[in-house]
Amino acid sequence: xxxxxxxxxxxxxxxxxxxxxxxxxxxxxxxxxxxxxxxxxxxxxxxxxxxxxxxxxxxxxxxxxxxxxxxxxxxxx
Amino acid sequence: xxxxxxxxxxxxxxxxxxxxxxxxxxxxxxxxxxxxxxxxxxxxxxxxxxxxxxxxxxxxxxxxxxxxxxxxxxxxxxxxxxxxxxxxxxxxxxxxxxxxxxxxxxxxxxxxxxxxxxxxxxxxxxxxxxxxxxxxxxxxxxxxxxxxxxxxxxxxxxxxxxxxxxxxxxxxxxxxxxxxxxxxxxxxxxxxxxxxxxxxxxxxxxxxxxxxxxxxxxxxxxxxxxxxxxxxxxxxxxxxxxxxxxxxxxxxxxxxxxxxxxxxxxxxxxxxxxxxxxxxxxxxxxxxxxxxxxxxxxxxxxxxxxxxxxxxxxxxxxxxxxxxxxxxxxxxxxxxxxxxxxxxxxxxxxxxxxxxxxxxxxxxxxxxxxxxxxxxxxxxxxxxxxxxxxxxxxxxxxxxxxxxxxxxxxxxxxxxxxxxxxxxxxxxxxxxxxxxxxxxxxxxxxxxxxxxxxxxxxxxxxxxxxxxxxxxxxxxxxxxxxxxxxxxxxxxxxxxxxxxxxxxxxxxxxxxxxxxxxxxxxxxxxxxxxxxxxxxxxxxxxxxxxxxxxxxxxxxxxxxxxxxxxxxxxxxxxxxx
Numbered sequence: 001x002x003x004x005x006x007x008x009x010x011x012x013x014x015x016x017x018x019x020x021x022x023x024x025x026x027x028x029x030x031x032x033x034x035x036x037x038x039x040x041x042x043x044x045x046x047x048x049x050x051x052x053x054x055x056x057x058x059x060x061x062x063x064x065x066x067x068x069x070x071x072x073x074x075x076x077x
Numbered sequence: 078x079x080x081x082x083x084x085x086x087x088x089x090x091x092x093x094x095x096x097x098x099x100x101x102x103x104x105x106x107x108x109x110x111x112x113x114x115x116x117x118x119x120x121x122x123x124x125x126x127x128x129x130x131x132x133x134x135x136x137x138x139x140x141x142x143x144x145x146x147x148x149x150x151x152x153x154x155x156x157x158x159x160x161x162x163x164x165x166x167x168x169x170x171x172x173x174x175x176x177x178x179x180x181x182x183x184x185x186x187x188x189x190x191x192x193x194x195x196x197x198x199x200x201x202x203x204x205x206x207x208x209x210x211x212x213x214x215x216x217x218x219x220x221x222x223x224x225x226x227x228x229x230x231x232x233x234x235x236x237x238x239x240x241x242x243x244x245x246x247x248x249x250x251x252x253x254x255x256x257x258x259x260x261x262x263x264x265x266x267x268x269x270x271x272x273x274x275x276x277x278x279x280x281x282x283x284x285x286x287x288x289x290x291x292x293x294x295x296x297x298x299x300x301x302x303x304x305x306x307x308x309x310x311x312x313x314x315x316x317x318x319x320x321x322x323x324x325x326x327x328x329x330x331x332x333x334x335x336x337x338x339x340x341x342x343x344x345x346x347x348x349x350x351x352x353x354x355x356x357x358x359x360x361x362x363x364x365x366x367x368x369x370x371x372x373x374x375x376x377x378x379x380x381x382x383x384x385x386x387x388x389x390x391x392x393x394x395x396x397x398x399x400x401x402x403x404x405x406x407x408x409x410x411x412x413x414x415x416x417x418x419x420x421x422x423x424x425x426x427x428x429x430x431x432x433x434x435x436x437x438x439x440x441x442x443x444x445x446x447x448x449x450x451x452x453x454x455x456x457x458x459x460x461x462x463x464x465x466x467x468x469x470x471x472x473x474x475x476x477x478x479x480x481x482x483x484x485x486x487x488x489x490x491x492x493x494x495x496x497x498x499x500x501x502x503x504x505x506x507x508x509x510x511x512x513x514x515x516x517x518x519x520x521x522x523x524x525x526x527x528x529x530x531x532x533x534x535x536x537x538x539x540x541x542x543x544x545x546x547x548x549x550x551x552x553x554x555x556x557x558x559x560x561x562x563x564x565x566x567x568x569x570x571x572x573x574x575x576x577x578x579x580x581x582x583x584x585x586x587x588x589x590x591x592x593x594x595x596x597x598x599x600x601x602x603x604x605x606x607x608x609x610x611x612x613x614x615x616x617x618x619x620x621x622x623x624x625x626x627x628x629x630x631x632x633x634x635x636x637x638x639x640x641x642x643x644x645x646x647x648x649x650x651x652x653x654x
Binding site: 001002003030031032033034035036049050052053054055056057058061062070071072073075076077 | 257289513
């Protein structure tokens with residue numbers, strides 16, 4: 001069966017100017033209990049790759065440069 | 078030793094799950110004997126995994142001398158759980174509860190104390206006083222992590238266990254699993270295994286429709302329940318679902334434990350109190366459900382009558398602990414506790430002994446029915462265990478597992494079983510097209526909501542079971558594009574197992590019990606003559622799901638005249654009201 005890609009608006013936003021993932025930081029990626037934050041290979045910065053968020057906040061709370069914001073997923077807003 | 082070119086890792090004690098109970102179990106095992114090798118395996122990262130990743134705002138069931146006795150506690154939980162409890166296991170918790178609080182206190186966990194330095198206990202339960210607030214409880218995980226490092230527990234993050242291994246004599250022998258980022262398999266041979274994989278909290282669908290907006294941390298999808306089942310362990314009382322009162326659309330608890338002692342309460346649309354007690358029990362949830370569906374519904378959390386400083390105190394606790402995005406959720410809808418009541422609803426179903434009583438059968442030593450396999454926390458069957466129970470049973474399991482491991486030589490592994498399991502793990506990534514795990518997961522969880530969410534009706538549950546089994550038929554079509562999707566593909570197989578267990582367990586018990594948790598409309602009465610038993614669910618010798626009854630152990634504490642207290646949950650109205 002063929003598979004389609006569908007778009008979805010994700011709750012976690014990373015401010016690329018503040019994010020230092022390209023300098024080796026992986027704090028938000030490490031602490032995510034659902035493993036949905038990954039390095040964006042184009043920018044070297046962290047981003048939310050999968051829309052599977054518990055909006056639990058360790059990524060935001062533990063980010064050393066305050067680059068991460070956790071929003072409420074659109075379906076719940 | 079290598080199996081299929083995979084090096085086998087040897088350990089004395091393996092702990093699966095690094096949330097609350099798991100780290101305590103691992104630390105305890107090392108404290109018992111620092112020379113033993115102890116591995117803690119975690120699907121996410123131990124630093125922030127599990128139900129308390131952002132901390133916890135209180136102990137819900139603390140037995141503190143001067144405020145309550147273990148006997149009073151055992152009695153209250155027995156009554157709250159309609160008599161079906163293993164009192165020796167409750168008693169083991171109750172007697173160890175206070176030493177555990179003192180241990181955590183000495184580790185730096187902050188509990189609320191009054192001006193005399195005594196623990197500041199609050200009454201939320203129907204009968205006794207067991208709630209201990211911890212407004213600064215956001216750093217529990219950091220403290221646990223420090224202890225793991227100090228005790229030299231070896232941590233394997235981002236590995237999910239998929240099956241337990243047994244030796245030819247039926248004793249536990251270890252586990253097999255897979256890395257969630259590389260899809261690289263892992264085989265661990267262990268003399269004793271402690272499972273602490275949390276609730277099965279991803280079987281039902283939240284009303285928001287967002288798959289990961291579950292009450293429980295969605296990483297707690299029931300892997301442990303499924304693995305224990307496949308290893309031949311008994312599961313108990315699975316029909317006693319977990320259903321919790323939550324804010325509507327937001328998966329944070331309504332937090333009667335936080336707001337209740339400060340004057341907040343659960344109200345109907347007219348701002349009237351309708352339940353006597355906000356402690357989570359099946360009877361309370363049944364009254365909640367009735368009000369929700371009634372002409373005076375829905376149900377609300379009422380705080381708008383409280384003083385400004387009280388509301389600020391509540392906001393500080395609720396918006397910094399456990400589910401801290403709650404404040405953002407309210408902000409987005411312009412909901413202010415000062416101005417109006419907050420709409421509430423009920424959660425999706427789950428298996429969670431933390432709040433109810435279902436799980437892998439566990440006795441007072443943490444032992445399951447598989448020799449060498451121990452269970453702690455939300456997945457073990459000890460009723461109403463909450464966070465402190467996870468710590469206490471983590472400790473008990475740590476002690477029991479060390480004792481078991483020391484009496485054992487290296488277990489023998491079943492290579493053909495491992496080869497078959499490796500094939501099951503690798504299958505979804507070998508398929509270029511098929512059904513993505515997300516779609517299969519949505520489908521089975523939607524069926525759970527449609528057919529298994531109480532009130533339970535026999536014919537509906539039979540249809541539900543048939544439909545769930547039809548989804549199971551599709552498993553060979555599961556496909557995964559990357560290791561992350563493989564993780565989800567393995568998880569959905571556990572979810573299907575749990576959904577089937579939820580249906581079959583619910584059909585087996587032909588009575589109603591535990592209020593809403595097992596409210597069967599066509600068997601509306603509690604039937605103690607036939608059903609004063611723990612229900613068993615296990616895999617029989619033909620590999621089928623089978624049932625049985627386990628007698629309730631003799632009570633250590635008689636119930637006396639308070640035995641029906643939790644049946645009287647609704648606020649009485651005057652005859653002329």
